[in-house]
Amino acid sequence: MPAVVSIAIAKSLEAVEREIPPDLAPLLPFQHGHLQVPDEMIDGKGMVKIGGGSGFIVDPSGIIVTNKHVVADKDAAYTVLTDGGEKFEAEILARDPMDDVAIIKIKSPKNNFPIVALGDSGKVELGESVLAIGNALGIFKNTVSAGIISGLARSIRAASEMDAKPAIQELRGLIQTDAAINPGNSGGPLVNLHGEAIGINAAIVFGAQNLGFAIPIAAVRRDLDDLKTHGRIRRPLLGLRYMMLDAHLKEKMKLSVDHGAIIIGQMPHAEAIIPGSPADKAKLKERDIIVACNGETLTSEHTIQDFLEKMEVGDVMNLKVMRGKKEFAANVVLAERK
Secondary structure: OOOEEEEEEEEOHHHHHHOOOOOOHHHOOEEOOEEOOOHHHEOOOOOEEEEEEEEEEEEOOOEEEEOHHHHOOOOOEEEEEOOOOOEEEEEEEEEOOOOOOEEEEEOOOOOOOOOOEEOOHHHOOOOOEEEEEEEEOOOEEEEEEEEEEEEEEEEEEEOOOOOOOOOOEEEEEEEEEOOOOOOOOOOOEEEOOOOEEEEEEEEEOOOOOOOEEEEEHHHHHHHHHHHHHHOOOOOEEOOEOEEEOOHHHHHHHOOOOOOOEEEOOOOOOOOOEOOOOHHHHOOOOOOOEEEEEOOEEOEOOEOHHHHHHOOOOOOEEEEEEEEOOEEEEEEEEOEEOO
């Protein structure tokens, strides 16, 4: 418990005013040209509190793990509040470009902060008892809820409650739990009965009961190792957009196969192949269908993203590709995602 922290998010009044949508401004209280903000939303430095989340200390020097969406705003200031009531400024060390993980550090000369030990998410079992800890609703710090592991390797599409215009992100390989997770719990630890963090509380399903999701702690271990070795988080880039195929899409698009990943720009002005990327250098083209990766068939449950999660920058991804009715092999050297 002493190693679980709350993270307060604040911005200047001017920054908050700039981000107000024009159609919403007439409905808000303004006086003398400035937004009127309740006193309880102003911190000691005159900044406006705009949100909060959770995190947990993993190194005595004050290194904290949290969700990327908690500290996604590069214009905001972040303050760490400990269970003992201390307040510290936070420095953002790294944000994972693929997973919803971020690493921050307390700005303090102290080197004896309590820590949460990291467990092994690869050994998590269905039905195992767990606790979720975090700053529930941004009000009730270090709230503890109990539950079990309800599912493994779950995939969801999630949007951050902290964004005015939230981008949808696909999260894969998640741990599902029925331990109560609420807004504000994001970034807190999901711990086993040995007191080890096996995941980061990351997402809930609104309108449902007892459906919470955590990012496996293996992703955190990888990111911490990258930060220590390279000074940043290094994630592999293939450089293409794709859609997973099934029997319905095969018929609708008149394709020759009902599985695999078809390379396609899924949004207007979104390129199917990123120029200069490993996929581009491997001469892959839009409408090519990648049917297998590293010798394994691609399906909706086993996607390209699942392979990328297990690979490193510089690794070679061996692809089996269909172009029309012709099949060929492509060996792609993965680059670093920026």
